[in-house]
Amino acid sequence: MYVKKVAVVGAGTMGADICYTIATRGIPVVLRDVDDAQLARAQQHIQELFDGRVGSNKMTAMDAADRMGFITFSSRLEDLTGVSLAIEAVTEQMRVKEAVFRELDRTLAPLAIIVSNTSALSISHLAAVTGRPDRVAGMHFFYPAHMMKLVEVIAGDHSSDETITTVMRLAEEIRKIPVRVKECPGFVVNRVLMASMAEVLRFKEERGLAAAEIDQTITEAKVAPMGPFFLADALGLDVAYEVAQHLTQELGERFRPSQELKTLIAEGHLGMKTGRGFYSY
Ligand SMILES: NC(=O)c1ccc[n+]([C@@H]2O[C@H](COP(=O)([O-])OP(=O)(O)OC[C@H]3O[C@@H](n4cnc5c(N)ncnc54)[C@H](O)[C@@H]3O)[C@@H](O)[C@H]2O)c1
Incomplete structure (x- = not known):
């Protein structure tokens, strides 16, 4: 057509x-x-x-x-x-x-x-x-x-x-x-991306690290073109949260969104689109 x-x-x-x-x-x-x-x-x-x-x-x-x-x-x-x-x-x-x-x-x-x-x-x-x-x-x-x-x-x-x-x-x-x-929750890219995003958010909480420290390490090591926290701010924290919630329901606990993500959203900080997320813009 x-x-x-x-x-x-x-x-x-x-x-x-x-x-x-x-x-x-x-x-x-x-x-x-x-x-x-x-x-x-x-x-x-x-x-x-x-x-x-x-x-x-x-x-x-x-x-x-x-x-x-x-x-x-x-x-x-x-x-x-x-x-x-x-x-x-x-x-x-x-x-x-x-x-x-x-x-x-x-x-x-x-x-x-x-x-x-x-x-x-x-x-x-x-x-x-x-x-x-x-x-x-x-x-x-x-x-x-x-x-x-x-x-x-x-x-x-x-x-x-x-x-x-x-x-x-x-x-x-x-x-x-x-x-x-193929149809499956998160398809291919988001399934991989959100699994690693959930892990890096947990890592930040466990170690009490700053978003910028992790982002800098990841970009300097050329693991990804941008750090996960900068990326999450760009995508929209509300969108990331909804996707993580859905994947948790469908695929299990490894996708559960972190408490920090929930708190930022509850405070109205959705990333670049609201001027503040893990970073301020
Ligand atoms: N943000 C990303 O990086 C990204 C990447 C890939 C896919 N997506 C997907 O794209 C979709 C949109 O995400 P986004 O980040 O652009 O969201 P967004 O929150 O920036 O925009 C959503 C828009 O939908 C509008 N809307 C809500 N209800 C509507 C309705 N009934 N009729 C018409 N418009 C309506 C809202 O007014 C808003 O402008 C989501 O399904 C998301 O998962 C997002």
């Missing part, structure tokens, strides 16, 4: 970058959120990404304006008319995603595909709340979505081959490297 118009639902950390990535390839895209302030922030963020490309001579100002014109920022469901593939990137909570899947199922044409950017939740479960389980799949981007090449493509129990082929092709069209993975 040829994807003529895309919707990205959820204009947060991931949704805005995914939307930008799609628009840069000249594909019309509607960025939808229920929160107008969030849509305004996303628009500003995307404009800054285009400005950055112009500033570094990777794009002309005219091309940037042209590509920005491919995006419709909207909180109105009516603007989803003509969308052939919707990427759900809302809050990582099953009940929120279920509601969005039901809404998209009611709104989009019967042949349209709905994919989720969930970090860990079940694609088959989400598919089951729609009347089109064959046209539902996972399309998991990584942070920051406009830079990271890998996209995990996840087939649910009833995803059709045509759906998976369409999602793989769209990923390639927007210059990503799609990898088909």
Whole structure:
């Protein structure tokens, strides 16, 4: 199936970058959120990404304006008319995603595909709340979505081959490297990442170390391009917490989020997006 118009639902950390990535390839895209302030922030963020490309001579100002014109920022469901593939990137909570899947199922044409950017939740479960389980799949981007090449493509129990082929092709069209993975909690990358994240959080608590000490050791040893605490702040501590909670329920205690993570979230410190997490910004 040829994807003529895309919707990205959820204009947060991931949704805005995914939307930008799609628009840069000249594909019309509607960025939808229920929160107008969030849509305004996303628009500003995307404009800054285009400005950055112009500033570094990777794009002309005219091309940037042209590509920005491919995006419709909207909180109105009516603007989803003509969308052939919707990427759900809302809050990582099953009940929120279920509601969005039901809404998209009611709104989009019967042949349209709905994919989720969930970090860990079940694609088959989400598919089951729609009347089109064959046209539902996972399309998991990584942070920051406009830079990271890998996209995990996840087939649910009833995803059709045509759906998976369409999602793989769209990923390639927007210059990503799609990898088909089996459905399981956390898929591949987050299962590995969250297991190591849980261990490093426990290690910090046990030893009473500062986040910066651990981050510095890990980056200097070239174990990872950035330290786990800086990464957690960038991903969003609330997102990391929800994923860890889900993996704990599904796979066991080794994923349990640390007390420090819970305390930071309870105090409203969600990482870069609120100006404070393990670090202050
Ligand atoms: N943050 C990451 O690094 C990362 C990486 C890969 C995947 N993900 C996944 O992407 C999804 C989004 O994560 P995020 O970090 O962008 O979250 P976020 O909190 O930054 O943004 C979520 C957005 O969803 C919007 N939203 C909530 N309910 C909605 C609804 N009913 N309709 C439309 N919009 C609604 C919120 O207003 C908010 O703007 C999650 O499933 C997360 O697990 C996140």
